[in-house]
Amino acid sequence: MDNQNSQSVFQSTDQILPRSINDVKSPSSGKKIFMKIKYKLLAVAGFSVLTVTILSIFLYLSVQSFNLTIEYFVAGLIVTFVLNAVVIILLLSNSTYKPITKLRKETETIEQGNPDYKASIQTKNNTSHLPKSFDDATEKLKASYFEDLEKRVSEKTKALSQRIEELNFEKEKSKEAEEKALIEKAEEEATLTSIGEGVVVTDPQGKIMIFNPAAEQMTNWTSSEAMGRFWFETVPAMSEKGYLIPRKDRDMYKALTTGKKVFAENVYLQKGSGKITVAITATPIIFKDRVIGAVEVFRDISHEKEVDRMKTEFISLASHQLRTPLSAMKWFCEMLLNGDAGELNPEQKEYTKNVSDSNERMISLVNSLLNISRIESGRIIIDPKLTDINKLISKVISEIKIKSDERKQQIIVSIHSDIPLVNVDPQLIREVYINLLTNASKYTPPGGEISIFISKKDDQLISQVSDNGYGIPKKDCDKIFQKFHRGENIVKIETEGNGLGLYLAKAIVESSGGKIWFQSTEGKGTSFYFSLPLSGTQAKKGEVTLSS
Amino acid sequence: MMRKQKPTVMVIEDESLLLQAISRKLELDGITAISCSSGKQAIDCLDSSSELPDAIWLDYQLKDMDGIEFMGHLRKKGAWAQIPVIVVSNSASEDKVHNMLALGAKRYLLKAEYRLDELIPIVKQFIAENNVQA
Numbered sequence: 001m002d003n004q005n006s007q008s009v010f011q012s013t014d015q016i017l018p019r020s021i022n023d024v025k026s027p028s029s030g031k032k033i034f035m036k037i038k039y040k041l042l043a044v045a046g047f048s049v050l051t052v053t054i055l056s057i058f059l060y061l062s063v064q065s066f067n068l069t070i071e072y073f074v075a076g077l078i079v080t081f082v083l084n085a086v087v088i089i090l091l092l093s094n095s096t097y098k099p100i101t102k103l104r105k106e107t108e109t110i111e112q113g114n115p116d117y118k119a120s121i122q123t124k125n126n127t128s129h130l131p132k133s134f135d136d137a138t139e140k141l142k143a144s145y146f147e148d149l150e151k152r153v154s155e156k157t158k159a160l161s162q163r164i165e166e167l168n169f170e171k172e173k174s175k176e177a178e179e180k181a182l183i184e185k186a187e188e189e190a191t192l193t194s195i196g197e198g199v200v201v202t203d204p205q206g207k208i209m210i211f212n213p214a215a216e217q218m219t220n221w222t223s224s225e226a227m228g229r230f231w232f233e234t235v236p237a238m239s240e241k242g243y244l245i246p247r248k249d250r251d252m253y254k255a256l257t258t259g260k261k262v263f264a265e266n267v268y269l270q271k272g273s274g275k276i277t278v279a280i281t282a283t284p285i286i287f288k289d290r291v292i293g294a295v296e297v298f299r300d301i302s303h304e305k306e307v308d309r310m311k312t313e314f315i316s317l318a319s320h321q322l323r324t325p326l327s328a329m330k331w332f333c334e335m336l337l338n339g340d341a342g343e344l345n346p347e348q349k350e351y352t353k354n355v356s357d358s359n360e361r362m363i364s365l366v367n368s369l370l371n372i373s374r375i376e377s378g379r380i381i382i383d384p385k386l387t388d389i390n391k392l393i394s395k396v397i398s399e400i401k402i403k404s405d406e407r408k409q410q411i412i413v414s415i416h417s418d419i420p421l422v423n424v425d426p427q428l429i430r431e432v433y434i435n436l437l438t439n440a441s442k443y444t445p446p447g448g449e450i451s452i453f454i455s456k457k458d459d460q461l462i463s464q465v466s467d468n469g470y471g472i473p474k475k476d477c478d479k480i481f482q483k484f485h486r487g488e489n490i491v492k493i494e495t496e497g498n499g500l501g502l503y504l505a506k507a508i509v510e511s512s513g514g515k516i517w518f519q520s521t522e523g524k525g526t527s528f529y530f531s532l533p534l535s536g537t538q539a540k541k542g543e544v545t546l547s548s
Numbered sequence: 549m550m551r552k553q554k555p556t557v558m559v560i561e562d563e564s565l566l567l568q569a570i571s572r573k574l575e576l577d578g579i580t581a582i583s584c585s586s587g588k589q590a591i592d593c594l595d596s597s598s599e600l601p602d603a604i605w606l607d608y609q610l611k612d613m614d615g616i617e618f619m620g621h622l623r624k625k626g627a628w629a630q631i632p633v634i635v636v637s638n639s640a641s642e643d644k645v646h647n648m649l650a651l652g653a654k655r656y657l658l659k660a661e662y663r664l665d666e667l668i669p670i671v672k673q674f675i676a677e678n679n680v681q682a
Contacts (some may be wrong), residue, residue, distance in 0.1 A: 324563050327566060335664065338665065
């Protein structure tokens with residue numbers, strides 16, 4: 001950079017010193033040149049005096065001998081002077097250019113990068129002040145050059161330090177960003193490591209890419225062993241009923257193939273022989289509309305299951321204990337009403353009947369609670385038998401007919417002729433029909449109509465129970481299958497009811513492989529539908545049956 | 549051997565109110581009731597009495613033993629094992645029902661589901677069947 005500057009500074013001297021003279025001697029011969037010029041001048045002076053004198057004599061003699069006028073003599077003298085002058089000028093001009101050429105050469109020397117170089121030219125004529133001026137100029141130039149250089153250097157240094165500062169800042173910034181990224185990564189890793197839930201991340205094929213310590217602990221696989229293996233093969237899953245879940249029904253597989261979040265409760269088979277009950281959330285990782293993997297978070301719910309089991313056991317035990325006094329009340333009321341302790345007067349009979357009715361409701365509630373605890377605990381036995389739905393419905397109708405007749409309600413049954421025998425648990429499905437028909441009768445004003453339609457749709461048996469009763473208010477629609485929920489409108493009309501019937505019906509239908517839904521308009525009526533697979537319900541081993 | 553005029557039913561029930569209700573109802577229906585509030589009392593009664601009851605009305609869950617244990621005692625003596633046993637219980641889980649029927653019980657009924665006047669005919673029916681076989 002400095003070189004460039006010095007060049008630009010010295011380029012300006014080119015304009016002062018045109019490069020037209022080539023013959024240059026070295027600067028060290030300055031004294032010699034001076035001597036040469038001195039002798040040259042002496043020779044010229046001598047030569048001039050001699051020629052002028054000779055020519056003057058010659059002219060004088062010529063004028064005398066040819067008898068010419070004085071004008072000729074003067075003219076001859078002028079010519080002589082002029083010739084002399086020309087010769088002197090020629091000689092002197094040579095001694096003037098030489099130092100200039102030298103000066104130029106020296107300038108070039110300075111230009112090469114030696115501003116301290118002094119011009120060594122000495123002349124005898126009035127150009128002799130040139131080297132000094134040149135040196136002065138060089139000095140000035142040098143001063144200005146250095147001043148300029150200093151200024152430039154200072155500017156450049158400033159710019160440079162500014163740039164360095166900027167670079168440092170950028171470096172600092174990128175270092176900070178790098179550190180931040182590292183911290184974030186460490187934090188993520190720490191989070192993943194400390195998280196209580198098992199976390200598994202797979203690629204789109206289901207190969208394990210991330211396997212956190214909780215996952216290691218829950219599956220007995222170490223991260224290094226699990227990495228790169230297929231998740232579905234590494235940790236097999238069983239349903240709560242004890243069936244091994246095929247790959248296509250695994251939650252992670254569903255998340256990967258459907259791109260949707262999947263929830264489930266499975267039993268994972270640990271490495272070795274252990275099992276663990278887990279609640280699973282499998283979420284696809286979607287990038288630019290493409291599933292690039294999936295993340296599964298699973299939680300050990302063995303403890304929750306145990307609490308749930310204890311709760312169920314408590315309900316079961318409590319219900320059984322409740323049944324003893326209920327039985328005593330039932331039987332004593334029965335004996336009183338039978339007149340076993342003597343005839344009762346009508347009023348006594350009425351009161352005793354009220355006690356008996358309330359007691360029956362209590363028995364029914366306890367039975368429902370027991371059934372729910374049985375279904376919820378998964379301990380219920382599902383024992384499918386080839387069942388004639390037509391016969392099953394007729395039996396159910398005969399049971400509820402006493403109540404519907406009391407209310408002068410008409411029951412219409414329509415069953416398609418091509419309904420085959422279906423492999424379902426008749427005791428369970430009967431409970432669904434009983435609940436739906438009891439509700440239809442209870443929540444339809446006297447004189448109303450209840451209809452049952454049984455049809456086939458694809459591979460499903462569809463049962464429809466409709467009424468033209470009170471209907472379900474819109475605000476209750478999403479709660480109707482909840483435990484203990486009763487419609488806002490019907491609690492005012494019909495006090496009897498525990499809000500467990502539909503919950504139980506739903507639980508039974510779903511455990512039988514079907515679905516339940518409804519349509520209702522408040523004040524006009526309700527239609528409940530449920531489907532059952534024509535292929536039948538899978539048998540399930542268990543410990544309890546309904547109403548046992 | 550002369551048949552008794554009135555059939556006899558041994559009622560084993562640890563809930564005194566229920567025991568009272570059942571016994572009273574049986575008496576009203578012309579059946580002699582031998583009321584026992586525990587398994588041990590029933591065994592002792594069988595041991596000491598000269599005549600065996602025509603049927604046994606048994607609650608599964610007793611304070612001192614369960615139905616299975618009681619059936620075990622009955623099967624120790626050939627004559628006792630011939631007495632028809634009707635289990636009337638609060639709990640009728642599949643395995644209990646299965647085990648009791650396998651051990652020779654005739655029926656397993658759920659207490660709260662039946663009225664007494666529904667239960668008495670069932671008991672009577674077993675007595676009759678047993679008499680025919682005898």
